[in-house]
Amino acid sequence: RHRHTTPSEMVEFKFHCAMPMFVARQWIRHRTASVNEYSGRYSLMPLLFYMPEREQFALQSAQNHQGRDADASDSLYTEAVERWRRLRESASDGYTWMVAEDVAREIARIDLPLSTYTQWYWKINLHNLLHFLSLRADPHAQWEIQVFAEIIAGMVKRVAPLSYEAWVDYDLVGQPMSRAELEVLSRLLVGGNEGISARDGASLGAEELAEAGLSAREVRELVAKLQAPKRPDFDLDLSKMKSAEEVAKTMSEAVPGSFE
Numbered sequence: 001r002h003r004h005t006t007p008s009e010m011v012e013f014k015f016h017c018a019m020p021m022f023v024a025r026q027w028i029r030h031r032t033a034s035v036n037e038y039s040g041r042y043s044l045m046p047l048l049f050y051m052p053e054r055e056q057f058a059l060q061s062a063q064n065h066q067g068r069d070a071d072a073s074d075s076l077y078t079e080a081v082e083r084w085r086r087l088r089e090s091a092s093d094g095y096t097w098m099v100a101e102d103v104a105r106e107i108a109r110i111d112l113p114l115s116t117y118t119q120w121y122w123k124i125n126l127h128n129l130l131h132f133l134s135l136r137a138d139p140h141a142q143w144e145i146q147v148f149a150e151i152i153a154g155m156v157k158r159v160a161p162l163s164y165e166a167w168v169d170y171d172l173v174g175q176p177m178s179r180a181e182l183e184v185l186s187r188l189l190v191g192g193n194e195g196i197s198a199r200d201g202a203s204l205g206a207e208e209l210a211e212a213g214l215s216a217r218e219v220r221e222l223v224a225k226l227q228a229p230k231r232p233d234f235d236l237d238l239s240k241m242k243s244a245e246e247v248a249k250t251m252s253e254a255v256p257g258s259f260e
Helices: 021-027 074-100 126-136 143-159 161-172 179-188 206-211 216-225 244-253
Strands: 012-020 034-037 058-060 068-071 117-125 189-192 195-198
Touching: 012 021, 012 126, 012 143, 012 244, 021 117, 021 143, 117 126, 126 143, 126 161, 143 161, 179 189, 179 216, 206 216
Parallel strands: none
Antiparallel strands: 012 117, 034 117, 058 068, 189 195
């Protein structure tokens, strides 16, 4: 609430994570953690690839140049899946052949697609973890990394419930206000020891909002902030969880045959 974050810096979490490389590239932008990633120079890469489900396959957003928007047709998804299949089969064959021919692993791996799974150990303190979650559990983040963030948020809820509740109330769901936004609200509301009430007959039109310094986009954002927030539920469904041993087995089985 008051940004007293020092106690949170004393709490550390360590995760063993497996994710597609394109998710890892977004994840690693958070440079406040210690990371030890699986080495494709030293070890053989698991030929395990991410395939978007039908409901996550969409067209490019016209407004957001880094996001998806309208639903795509079933036929387009079917064609995309087939093209992904051929591309991954070709990349897997090339990688397996080069490794079998004793080509250096650091060279053999270079054409593996971004959908290939990597893994790492990720250690981070609670303060920086909550900042990570604020950005990556947000609806504006790419869906694939949101899934990871939501699961981690569920873990934080179980380990540090008081910090979790404060984070949700004051950061994730809470909204900061700009000077112009506060000025607009002060014209509409009056507060005192007895509480808060609306000023008699107070209203602000588009022209008055512009005079207060709010652009059309900022007005839309302010209106969105004033809507009753929906509190997210990050409870973990343990029935859907796989054990660490199961995940390790899946990764191990995806590694091409031994060429030692």
